[in-house]
Amino acid sequence: MTRWRGRQQPWEPPSDEQVRLWAQTGVNLIVGGANYWSGDYARPLLPEKTRRFIATAHRYDIKVIPYVTFADFNFAAPGYQEHAADWMASQSIEFANETTLMCYNASGWREHLEKQWDQLLSNFDFDGLYIDHWTNIRLCSNSRHGCDGYLGSFATEGYHDFAKRARRVVARHTDGKGIMLLNANMLLFSGVVPWFDIRLNGENDDPLKMRMETILATWDGWVQGVQSMGEWGHTASRGSMINLLTTFSMANWAISPHDLAQWKAAQSAELAETRELWGIWRSFKLNGAQRIPGFDSQGLLRMEQPGSIVNAFVRDGRALVIMGVHGARGGRKEALHIQIPAKLGLGEGLRYQIIDLRNSRYLRSRPSALAELHTIPVRLAADRPLILLIRPQEKGPNLVWFRGADDVTVSSKTRVLECKVKSVPGSPVELYLDPEGSELAAATPGFERVAAGDFVVFAGTEPDDGVVRLTVSGPKTAR
Numbered sequence: 001m002t003r004w005r006g007r008q009q010p011w012e013p014p015s016d017e018q019v020r021l022w023a024q025t026g027v028n029l030i031v032g033g034a035n036y037w038s039g040d041y042a043r044p045l046l047p048e049k050t051r052r053f054i055a056t057a058h059r060y061d062i063k064v065i066p067y068v069t070f071a072d073f074n075f076a077a078p079g080y081q082e083h084a085a086d087w088m089a090s091q092s093i094e095f096a097n098e099t100t101l102m103c104y105n106a107s108g109w110r111e112h113l114e115k116q117w118d119q120l121l122s123n124f125d126f127d128g129l130y131i132d133h134w135t136n137i138r139l140c141s142n143s144r145h146g147c148d149g150y151l152g153s154f155a156t157e158g159y160h161d162f163a164k165r166a167r168r169v170v171a172r173h174t175d176g177k178g179i180m181l182l183n184a185n186m187l188l189f190s191g192v193v194p195w196f197d198i199r200l201n202g203e204n205d206d207p208l209k210m211r212m213e214t215i216l217a218t219w220d221g222w223v224q225g226v227q228s229m230g231e232w233g234h235t236a237s238r239g240s241m242i243n244l245l246t247t248f249s250m251a252n253w254a255i256s257p258h259d260l261a262q263w264k265a266a267q268s269a270e271l272a273e274t275r276e277l278w279g280i281w282r283s284f285k286l287n288g289a290q291r292i293p294g295f296d297s298q299g300l301l302r303m304e305q306p307g308s309i310v311n312a313f314v315r316d317g318r319a320l321v322i323m324g325v326h327g328a329r330g331g332r333k334e335a336l337h338i339q340i341p342a343k344l345g346l347g348e349g350l351r352y353q354i355i356d357l358r359n360s361r362y363l364r365s366r367p368s369a370l371a372e373l374h375t376i377p378v379r380l381a382a383d384r385p386l387i388l389l390i391r392p393q394e395k396g397p398n399l400v401w402f403r404g405a406d407d408v409t410v411s412s413k414t415r416v417l418e419c420k421v422k423s424v425p426g427s428p429v430e431l432y433l434d435p436e437g438s439e440l441a442a443a444t445p446g447f448e449r450v451a452a453g454d455f456v457v458f459a460g461t462e463p464d465d466g467v468v469r470l471t472v473s474g475p476k477t478a479r
Contacts, residue, residue, distance in 0.1 A: 194226060
């Protein structure tokens with residue numbers, strides 16, 4: 001089930017091959033994977049195949065959270081005929097002649113769903129819940145569950161209670177480690193959002209048409225105690241949305257390929273950009289980095305012009321700085337000001353390289369002293385976030401970044417670099433190296449060398465032993 005409508009037939013869980021493909025492209029969370037009537041979540045169709053799918057995903061360290069809703073009760077679900085009239089909201093409640101929307105204030109409905117979720121997670125090893133919901137039913141006047149009165153009732157207490165119940169179920173079945181993702185659109189509910197880990201924004205709104213103040217108030221998950229994820233509707237420009245989400249450092253829905261060949265040589269601009277950005281995020285290990293959000297850079301980073309956005313991630317003495325223009329409204333000359341370098345882990349006595357990752361080039365012809373990082377002139381282009389890696393200078397042939405893996409560690413032997421790749425075997429991998437005057441060649445079969453800006457790239461499929469070997473010749477010593 002991937003929508004509120006409920007069961008789909010014919011239906012099969014994702015195959016082992018599909019899950020492996022997702023793992024090879026870097027996916028770490030799948031939404032869906034179970035098929036049932038809305039409101040009857042305890043009894044998925046094809047239970048054994050569903051369990052196999054979950055187990056396969058877990059073998060690749062991918063988490064799976066099933067799709068459920070706060071409000072939909074399918075006509076065909078057990079209990080509908082008995083309880084729907086008592087629990088339903090009072091207006092705008094039927095869609096596609098398949099489901100009726102229940103009121104959040106109906107205590108019987110909340111108890112029913114809590115039991116359904118509890119049984120679902122008891123019988124299947126899911127990692128949390130993805131919860132969709134409707135907001136147009138919060139004003140209810142159904143007297144059967146107490147929403148009567150002159151003006152009816154705005155379902156707030158019940159709405160909050162739903163979030164608490166969902167968190168209670170997920171925590172009980174995942175040792176407190178489960179993931180809860182709320183499709184919140186652009187709406188803010190302080191009593192609901194903090195119970196979730198991630199909120200999905202933007203399904204029915206175009207933030208590219210919003211003022212910066214609205215973006216700051218509605219998309220900043222940092223102040224709401226929740227991470228934000230972005231989605232865009234059919235009317236929004238995908239390129240512009242990728243720019244927006246990237247510059248505000250929010251995840252976006254995956255644009256998934258059909259096979260590895262399509263992933264390695266993406267023809268669509270959106271898929272190619274998704275692949276490029278995923279590679280950068282994985283290479284820097286964003287999940288373990290400190291975030292300096294674009295909503296509030298805490299006085300650490302500053303741009304000069306209104307509408308220019310900067311955010312950063314820092315770890316291990318390096319900084320990944322992401323810049324863009326709100327709404328992708330044209331290009332401009334700008335300057336990045338790093339006001340307190342020490343807070344980014346950048347220290348005295350070192351020289352730093354500034355690398356434009358998307359263009360595979362050094363931003364400056366020579367390494368910079370710490371004082372030279374206070375002001376960095378840049379050029380921002382519409383629909384294309386500028387991503388800079390700031391790292392201590394390295395001498396000798398060295399790995400700058402990589403794509404297609406969760407980690408790459410490099411060890412040097414006599415005239416050989418060994419790159420230990422951590423990813424799913426068979427994954428397409430690209431290694432970006434600065435040869436530093438040496439000549440590099442692939443000793444591992446299947447890896448080809450291409451030039452990319454200031455760097456040399458070795459691309460191929462991860463070998464069974466996970467080690468890519470490169471030979472080094474020339475005047476510089478391998479490192």
